Amino acid sequence: VAVELRFGKPKAELSQPGLHYHWWPVETVETANIAEQLVDIGGGGATSGNSSGLMLTGDQNIVNVQFSVAYQVSDPRAYLFDVSDPEGMLQQVAESAMREAVGRRPAQDIFRDDRQGIAASVREIIQTTLDGYKAGLNVNAVSIEDAAPPREVADAFDEVQRAEQDEDKFVEQANQYSNQKLGQARGAAAQIREDAAAYKNRVVQEAEGEAQRFISVYDEYAKAPDVTRRRLYLETMEKVLKDSNKVIVEQGNGQGVVPYLPLPALQPKAPPPATTGGAQ
Known part of the structure; x- marks a missing residue:
């Protein structure tokens, strides 16, 4: 889209793509790309001279983070006239937000445990900061592409x-x-x-x-x-x-032949054990 200026003051309406005319030099035009754009941040090491990706975690570990921010222009007038370098400001704000989020968490979260949570937190911080600056930018997504310890x-x-x-x-x-x-x-x-x-x-x-x-x-x-x-x-x-030896004695004068009856004697005797040796 385009923003027309008359005597250097932006007009209220926006010009969409198409054929337009204006009175030069009284009127001028500034254009803004409202399509989604991507900016890559980090990924450098100490030896490469780019230390924007080196960050300190909450458990005192150094990690090298490479991430990208997808954004688009939501307010062309604010984007063109309220800030001097919107892309540079976005990169600095994103880097600062990532350092803040990483510094609050242990290294394992950024390595593998909670990348999505960190990315969501970074996006929220970036958007809040940009809204405070009235940059006219809307952050659609933050993607952590790589997180690793420094090569050293x-x-x-x-x-x-x-x-x-x-x-x-x-x-x-x-x-x-x-x-x-x-x-x-x-x-x-x-x-x-x-x-x-x-x-x-x-x-x-x-x-x-x-x-x-x-x-x-x-x-x-x-x-x-x-x-x-x-x-x-x-x-x-x-x-x-039941199991005791018993003797029956006849009462009276004992007129019978046998005055008493020894019951155990009536029981059959067990045969003697057989000898295995020869006669002595």
Whole structure:
């Protein structure tokens, strides 16, 4: 688009592409490209003489950042007449904003963990600053193309990265071992609890059964004390005399041929063990 000036003062309306005329030298024209444009910032090292990409992170590491800013003119009059060098100002503001965002974060964020978050933060800072300067520019996007340690310390930085990766691997292995042992211990504890619960139920049921049997015996005893007492006596004597040697003696004067009957003698005797050796 174009901005027409009359006696050096910009007109209110903008001239779109097409055929126009003006009264020279009373009227002049200034043009502005409103298409989206891209500016690349950073990427240089200390040896190249361009240190715009070298930045200090929040954890005191130096990184070399290369990024680009996509922008377009939103207010041609402000772009042409309010600032003297809009592109140069945009580059300085973008570099300053990137340094501010990187300086608040650890190096891992700019390397791989949170590039998108840093780019969004940088875009917001740039746009706020440009609006304050009334530069007439709108920042569409910020893209971090590369972030790496300086070439002078790249080898040492790689060693640190490998050490951190080894640390993460060992920690992961330790966590896996801990989880495995913890799972086994929990399984064993659950088994012990199940066994204890089963034992408890068995003992309780046996006790309840004994109590119920006692109550039933007591109920029968309450109904017929003499009969129950006699039955309990006979059952007890049966248990006591079942495995003992017994002799039956006839009462009275002993009129029979055999006054007593040795019951153990009536039991068949076990045969003697067979000898394996010869006769002596």
